[in-house]
Amino acid sequence: METALQPVEAYPRRWLALAVIAIAQLMVILDATIVNIALPQAQAELGISDPDRQWVITAYTLTFGGFLLLGGRIADYWGRKRAFIWGSVGFAAASALGGLANTGGTLFAARALQGLFGALLMPASLALLTVVFTEVRERAKAFAVYGAIAGGGAAIGLFLGGVLTEYANWRWCLLVNIPIAAIAVAMAIPWVPESKAKGNTRLDVPGAVVVTLGLVSLVYGFTKAATDGWSAGTTLGFIAAGVVLLILFVVLQTRVSNPLLPMRILLDRNRGGAYIASLLTGVGLFGAFLFLTFYFQQTLGYSPLKAGLASMPVTLGVFISAGAASQLVPKIGPKPLMVTGALLATAAMLLLTQIAIDSTFWLHIFPAELLLGLGLGSIFVPLSNLALIGVGTHDAGAASATLNATQQIGGSLGTALLNTFATTAAAAYVADHMSPTANPRMVAGEAAVHGYTVAFFWAAVFLAIAAVVIMVMVKARREDLPDQSAPAHVG
Numbered sequence: 272m273e274t275a276l277q278p279v280e281a282y283p284r285r286w287l288a289l290a291v292i293a294i295a296q297l298m299v300i301l302d303a304t305i306v307n308i309a310l311p312q313a314q315a316e317l318g319i320s321d322p323d324r325q326w327v328i329t330a331y332t333l334t335f336g337g338f339l340l341l342g343g344r345i346a347d348y349w350g351r352k353r354a355f356i357w358g359s360v361g362f363a364a365a366s367a368l369g370g371l372a373n374t375g376g377t378l379f380a381a382r383a384l385q386g387l388f389g390a391l392l393m394p395a396s397l398a399l400l401t402v403v404f405t406e407v408r409e410r411a412k413a414f415a416v417y418g419a420i421a422g423g424g425a426a427i428g429l430f431l432g433g434v435l436t437e438y439a440n441w442r443w444c445l446l447v448n449i450p451i452a453a454i455a456v457a458m459a460i461p462w463v464p465e466s467k468a469k470g471n472t473r474l475d476v477p478g479a480v481v482v483t484l485g486l487v488s489l490v491y492g493f494t495k496a497a498t499d500g501w502s503a504g505t506t507l508g509f510i511a512a513g514v515v516l517l518i519l520f521v522v523l524q525t526r527v528s529n530p531l532l533p534m535r536i537l538l539d540r541n542r543g544g545a546y547i548a549s550l551l552t553g554v555g556l557f558g559a560f561l562f563l564t565f566y567f568q569q570t571l572g573y574s575p576l577k578a579g580l581a582s583m584p585v586t587l588g589v590f591i592s593a594g595a596a597s598q599l600v601p602k603i604g605p606k607p608l609m610v611t612g613a614l615l616a617t618a619a620m621l622l623l624t625q626i627a628i629d630s631t632f633w634l635h636i637f638p639a640e641l642l643l644g645l646g647l648g649s650i651f652v653p654l655s656n657l658a659l660i661g662v663g664t665h666d667a668g669a670a671s672a673t674l675n676a677t678q679q680i681g682g683s684l685g686t687a688l689l690n691t692f693a694t695t696a697a698a699a700y701v702a703d704h705m706s707p708t709a710n711p712r713m714v715a716g717e718a719a720v721h722g723y724t725v726a727f728f729w730a731a732v733f734l735a736i737a738a739v740v741i742m743v744m745v746k747a748r749r750e751d752l753p754d755q756s757a758p759a760h761v762g
Contacts, residue, residue, distance in 0.1 A: 285403045287462040289413050292396045293420055295359055295455040298448055299389045300424025301431065302366075303332060303557075303682075306382075307564045308432035308579050309441035316441070319375040321697075322497035325690040326379045328561060329490050329683040334386030335393075336679030337483030340531045341476065343394030343672045347468035351395045351402065355463065356456055358392030363452035370446035381445070394672055402466045426586030429560070433579025478523050478531035485516030486680060493687040497694045536670050544744030545657035546677045548609065551737035552650055553681025555616055558689040558730040559585065559623070559643060562723045563636075570628060570720055584637050588644020589651070596652035604749035605653030606741065612649025613738035619643035620731035624724045628716050650737075660747055685733065689726040697722030 282288065306313070306327055314324050346354035362385055369381030400417060404410040435443040492509030499506050524530040537543055560582065567578035596608050622639035630636060658674040700718035705711070 282403045282464055284462050284464075285409070285413075287458070288399065288403050288464070289416060291455055291458040291462055292355075292399055293416060294451060294458070295355065295392055296396050296417060296420050297424055297427065298359075298362065298451045298455070299393050300420060301428030302385060302389070302448065303328075303335075303679075304425045304428035304560055305432040305435075305444045305447075306331075306441075307560050308429060308568075308575050308582075309436045309444040310561075310564060311568050312436055312441040312575070313378065317372065317375045317378060319378075321694045322494055322691065323375060325494065325561070325686045326375075327382060328557065328686050330379045330382040331386040331389075332557070332679045332683040332686070333486050333490060334383045334483065335389045336386075336676040336683060337486055338387055338390035338479050339394065339676040339679070340669060340672050341474060341479035342390035342392075343398070343669070344474050344531070345391060346395035346398055348474070350465050350467050351398045352459065352463050352465040354391050354395040355399060356459055358388050358395060359452045359456050359459070361388035362392060363449045364388075366445045366448035366452075370442040370444075393675070397671070399463060399466070403464065425560070426583055429579045429582045429586075431579075433574075433576040436575035438576075473529045475523075475527055475529055475531040478520060478527065481516055481523060482520040482531075485513045485520060486683060487513075488516060489513030490683060490687040493684070493691050497691040532673060533669065536673060539661060541657050541660050541745055541747045542670065544740055545654050546673060547740045547744070548613070548650065548737045549654055549674055549677040550681035550684075551733045551740070552613070552616070552647065553678040553683075554685025554689070554733040555620060555643075555730045555737075556647060556678075557682030557686050558726055559620070559640075561686055561690070562693065562726050563623075563640075566626065566720065566723050570716060570723075571630075571632075581632060581636070582640070584640035585644040585647070588641045588646075589648040590644075592645040592648030593652050594648075596649050600653050600656060601749055605657055605747055606745045608649045609653045609741045609745065610738055612646045613734055613741060614646070615649065616643050616646030617731050617734040617738065619646060620727050620734060623727040624731070626720065626724060626727075628720050646734075657745065657747060685730070689729055692729050693722035693726040695722075696725040 310324060310327055313319070313327065319327070342354075342358075365381050365384035365388055368384065369378050372378040372381055397417070400413050401410070404413045431447070432444050435441070435447060488509045490513075492506050492511075492513060495503065495506045495509060501507075521534075524532050524534055537546065563582060564578060567573040567581050568575065573581060592612070596612075599608060619639045619642035622642065623636075626635055654674060655671075658670050697718040700721045701714055704714050704717070
């Protein structure tokens with residue numbers, strides 16, 4: 272998105288356009304979490320193994336994060352309204368494929384296609400808002416709505432996933448996107464204006480393919496570690512191939528005339544710190560939701576709806592701290608809030624390592640979830656400001672998209688890695704505790720919880736590293752922050 276957006280004068284249907292964009296944005300955001308609650312049922316019905324179950328999450332977040340920058344460029348040059356409409360149609364079609372899947376492989380492929388079309392749809396939505404709202408105060412209101420949906424989408428996804436799984440079927444967690452997309456497209460045709468960027472319209476398709484293949488190879492290597500071991504040739508081979516492809520991507524970006532990710536965006540100290548922190552925070556966020564879902568339903572015996580409601584304290588904490596942070600960032604700057612947030616999230620994960628097979632929700636889980644949400648919200652709001660410090664107009668879109676992509680990619684890599692740690696730890700627990708006199712069902716239940724606590728511990732490690740990165744790399748002060756009317760990234 273290097274070319275500056277060309278604003279139009281006070282588009283008369285701009286608030287109707289905002290409603291259309293908000294509907295599509297909600298669809299894309301909630302799909303990152305709506306299948307979490309449905310995952311235990313989908314895994315059982317389709318016969319998906321424990322090491323492979325993470326692909327339901329990572330197939331979506333990998334293609335979404337890997338193609339997000341390319342999707343933004345395509346929307347700019349192909350036409351943002353056209354990209355919005357076709358992205359919505361493709362997302363709905365992929366959702367139909369997933370909802371009708373009869374094998375795990377088909378479900379994984381559908382989720383990957385959802386991520387691909389989401390990577391076209393989301394940047395088009397963001398660019399359309401910037402084009403349609405030209406007055407500073409109105410633009411700030413529009414992006415506040417956009418940011419609130421981005422932050423609340425995860426919670427809505429968990430709740431809606433619980434309702435659909437319990438009262439309909441897990442497949443409706445995907446099929447529900449079809450009517451939502453149909454409404455968005457029907458409203459977009461008369462209400463959303465078309466716009467394009469001018470200038471060099473060449474696309475760095477090889478860059479997008481290389482970076483996504485590198486990330487997929489890394490995730491597959493992490494998955495193979497759960498079944499073959501970390502020292503196995505297949506594990507090391509895929510991890511090494513992923514590293515090589517990611518290095519190749521960086522080399523390509525320095526040599527092509529139209530890079531997907533200009534290196535000047537990454538090399539700024541504050542932005543670099545923001546992107547690394549976003550990547551590491553994604554590990555904790557996605558990891559917490561995945562393993563809490565299985566803990567609620569398979570260990571505590573919660574219904575899907577109750578499991579969705581039990582996950583809401585995280586989002587409650589995010590809303591509380593995000594609201595406070597938006598007021599505090601202009602006064603004290605981003606660094607103190609981000610460090611505090613990362614430490615709070617780390618503490619929350621450490622609290623979750625203390626859960627047991629018979630823990631109670633209000634005493635053991637609610638405090639940790641609320642603390643995690645307070646920490647994450649304190650990180651998200653300053654991140655959007657840091658990503659835009661010192662960025663020229665021609666790089667603003669790429670800088671914002673990169674921030675979103677790092678969180679998705681962090682979630683992808685973290686989900687795969689933590690799932691491997693969890694399944695490996697659970698298998699080792701069974702091997703150590705199974706005996707002729709042991710109760711197999713009890714040992715299996717305790718092993719699963721042990722696996723979850725190991726995953727929470729490593730999530731805490733990644734969040735603690737994020738705190739260190741922020742302390743060392745972020746030097747921005749409150750006077751360095753960009754105009755607050757800039758697009759916000761929340762969650």
